Amino acid sequence: MNAPATTELPVLVIGAGPAGLAAAAHLLDQGIEPLVLEAGPTAGAAVRQWSHVRLFSTWGEVVDPAAEKLLAPTGWTRPDPATYPSGGDWAEQYLQPLADVLGDRVRTGATVTGVSRAGRDRIVDADRDAQPFVVHVTHADGAEERLFARAVIDASGTWTTPSPAGASGLAALGERAAADRITYRVPDMKDPAVRARYAGQRTAVIGSGASAFTALAYLADLAKSKDGAGTKGVWILRRGISGSTFGGGEADQLPARGALGLAAKAAVDEGHADAVTGFRTETIERADDGRLILIGEDGRRLDPVDEVIVLTGFRPNLSFLDELRLGLDERLQAPVELAPLIDPNQHSCGTVYPHGHRELSHPEQGIYLVGMKSYGRAPTFLAMTGYEQVRSVAAAIAGDLEDADRVELTLPETGVCGGAGLFDTADAQEGDGGGCCVPAPQLVRLGAPTAVGASAE
Incomplete structure (x- = not known):
């Protein structure tokens, strides 16, 4: 089968989570047609699996501006920006409405099993960059499909690949049996x-x-x-x-x-x-x-x-990208230009300077890992970082490098930025909402632990 002309093709986005749906919104804002493939049965499928956990970021920090612009004509109103959503809130009140607006551009039950260049495996150099991407997809009913794309944005996250108990990075002996x-x-x-x-x-x-x-x-x-x-x-x-x-x-x-x-x-x-x-x-x-x-x-x-x-x-699943030429840091499995900025031994999320398409690029032109997946094994990620990433990437794909290079983002300084909070009590939902001007709780010394020693990553 001959591949269609690259310019006629959509940009394929893998994952209908926060970063993937935001990427689709930014692509539309650039006049580019997106196609979002989600392995789960619904948009935000991974987020829904931790629906009971409350974020420690507020609504004001987890709604993408381009997505909000897309939602506005539908009568959607962003929840109080000073309050903390749970994973379930985020999925039902934001991610699902956004997916609904995108309509047929979002396909659920579609698992990407491979990405390559049309007619070119990893080895072949000849005319490589001129070929569109070819994406193999398996649907929930077992049917297989081949799709073509002008570029690929992988926002599939890391939720499906948690790290094991074994400290070596491998499963502990007996872990699977237990x-x-x-x-x-x-x-x-x-x-x-x-x-x-x-x-x-x-x-x-x-x-x-x-x-x-x-x-x-x-x-x-x-x-x-x-x-x-x-x-x-x-x-x-x-x-x-x-x-x-x-x-x-x-x-x-x-x-x-x-x-x-x-x-x-x-x-x-x-x-x-x-x-x-x-x-x-x-x-x-x-x-x-x-x-x-x-x-x-x-x-x-x-x-x-x-x-x-x-x-x-968690760690990124890179198996379906094996035919592409990725430039990944050997330790973090993040893009080589980004890895020094996010090394958890050196940085918190508040000390990572704003970054975009240049730090996210690879030797294979037109493929971008964004969102949590872009951080590889580094844990310090915030939704607003992913939103700025996809804004820059969408502009780069559109050819507007001036806009793509204009990366502006102010992040709250913090010790560890990935994860969630416990705020289910009324008083925790009230007050100043957790901006940079709100003092953090005072830490006090830990007394002698009641059991043997302490510490894990």
């Missing part, structure tokens, strides 16, 4: 079946980011409830507890993020969770009673736990 007692997501304790799974149980939480904080706080709340007597958390950290373990303190300009760290700290201080530091999981064994025993690389064996919540971050 899958019935392991989850890689923050449990929804409002779901009766999920609540019953953890009530009265001893649960290990592996991780040290916002998701781990959330899980620890949820377990502490369960332990204090009438039906949760005996609930106990075991917080597994690969590092030790330091002044920055629980967040940015006064430096955190996202107050909800600071409060989340304090909730995790309270879980330890109040005895609802024991901290085990310097523990790098190597093996997970099943005890005679079915419970799990975590064994560290130093030989330490922890007391058995009933459940394990692994929250060690």
Whole structure:
């Protein structure tokens, strides 16, 4: 089959999440037709899987300007910009209406299985850049399809590829066999079946980011409830507890993020969770009673736990891009020009300067990884960063390099920027809304942990 002329083709966007739908809005704003392919059954499918978790960014920080412009004629009104949406709120009140406006430009149940150049595998140089992209898609009913595109924006995120419990980056020995007692997501304790799974149980939480904080706080709340007597958390950290373990303190300009760290700290201080530091999981064994025993690389064996919540971050799925020539940093799996700016050893999201199409480009012209996927394994990502990325990329695809290079974005300074908050109480929804001018909660010292050592990533 001969490929059509590149100029007649749409820009194909992979993923109908926040960044993907915003990319479509910006492309339309540039007069370019987008086609969005979403593997899930609905727009925002990944966000809906953590619908019970509240963001620590406000509505004012999670709505894209081009998307809002597209929504305005429909009578859509952005929720109070000072309040914090849950994942469910974000999906139902913003992502789904945006997908509805885009209409047939968004196709759900469409999984991208491969991207290449028409008639050119990874090896061939001849006339490569003149060929359109060819995209292989498998639909929910098993049917396969071949599509062509002038450019590809991969906004598929990292949600489907969580990192394992094993500290080596590989699954711990026995981890897969213990899958019935392991989850890689923050449990929804409002779901009766999920609540019953953890009530009265001893649960290990592996991780040290916002998701781990959330899980620890949820377990502490369960332990204090009438039906949760005996609930106990075991917080597994690969590092030790330091002044920055629980967040940015006064430096955190996202107050909800600071409060989340304090909730995790309270879980330890109040005895609802024991901290085990310097523990790098190597093996997970099943005890005679079915419970799990975590064994560290130093030989330490922890007391058995009933459940394990692994929250060690996410990584990009690059398998379907294997025929393209990507320029990725060998450590973070992020674009090489972007990686030094987002290295979590050096930066928080507030210290990453604004960036756009140039930092997101690859040796293969016309392919861009945006949104959470652009950060590879780095955890410090904000929605507003993704929105500015796709604005710049859309302008570059349209040939307006002056507009594409005009990257302007002010980010709140914070210790860790990925993740969510716990703000389900009325007083947490009120007040100043978490802008840069709102003081963060004061951090206080952690007393001696009640269990062995502390720290994970």
